[in-house]
Amino acid sequence: MAGTRSRNKRRSRLRLFAGLLTAVGLSGVVVFAANADSTVDGTLDYVALGDSYSSGHGASSTYADKTCKRSDSAYPALFFAKYKADQQPSISSSIVNRACTGAKIQDVINNQLEFITGSVEMVTITIGGNDVDFASVATTCVLNGSVTCTQALNEVGPRISALRQPLTDLLGTIRKQAPVANIVISGYPKIFATGSCGALAISEDNRDQMRSLQESMNTLIREVAAASDRVQYADPDGLFNTHRVCDTGDRWINQVSDGIAQLDTGAAYHPNANGQAAMADAVFDAATGFTTGPS
Secondary structure, eight states, X not given: OHHHHHHHHXXXXXXXXXXXXXXXXXXXXXXXXXXXXXXXXOOOEEEEEESHHHHTTTSOSOOSBTTTTBOTTSHHHHHHHXXXXXXXXXXXXXXXXXXXXTOOHHHHHHHTGGGOOTTOOEEEEEOOTTTTTHHHHHHHHHHSOHHHHHHHHHTHHHHHHHTHHHHHHHHHHHHHHOTTOEEEEEOOOOSBOSSOOTTOSSOXXXXXXHHHHHHHHHHHXXXXXXXXXXXXXXXXXXXXXXXXXXXXXXXXXXXXXXXXXXXXXXXTTSBOHHHHHHHHHHHHHHHHSEEEEEO
8 A cells, every 4th residue: 555655646746747847838748647636635526528438328228317328337437436446536526427429529519518617637528429420320321231331431531531620629628628637538449340240231341441430530539639738549449359249259339239129229339338348448548647748
């Protein structure tokens, strides 16, 4: 325990020093600790933003908020518990999850940003998938043939490119409203595995095309995070290897039959409880690592 307290004190001093460097406007590149407990009172005031991947849609068949499909099994709750156990902030620490299924960037601006204040020390967000219509495209591909699916997928690429500035502006606004917060934005795990997928309606070529588009989406999010002020990128995708739809092992992403079993077809192609736990691990790694970014 003594070693743990000593490490935590060293981390806190490093974080506070990095925050002071940023506050006084030193130019150049600053190496900073990504942990968010650098405030004086030692608490962790945490707000989760974003879409269904943050709300936990698909993680269970019951929800604390049925409209937004907010689940206690969502990665924000799991991340918060893991972060508190590791960093040991004050017991008065708090979590607010404002993520909502179906949310786009404008929905975050209109309905979620009001919860970001100057006292917030941690912000996580997953956003962008609905802005490029991944959900509706997936539905199109399930209900229609390969030709229609290919046409729908071809329209996604330009939407991804158009997302760069709105996403940059959103992260800038979050930083302005929460100047001391650690901000972590997560990418999306690829839904489909490669190779054979039995009688699934989506062809192998279409699944490969969707995987490529999801990789492009994650690349854009990663690049925007790297160019933003003290924003970490969480990469959950590799953790889902062997656990995707069409994998033969334990699936961490719901397929259509899982959504039907939950009496909620919208839960399809979302992480289940195990998938949300993997996303929590990825966000934790980003939030507790050291990284280099703009001062």
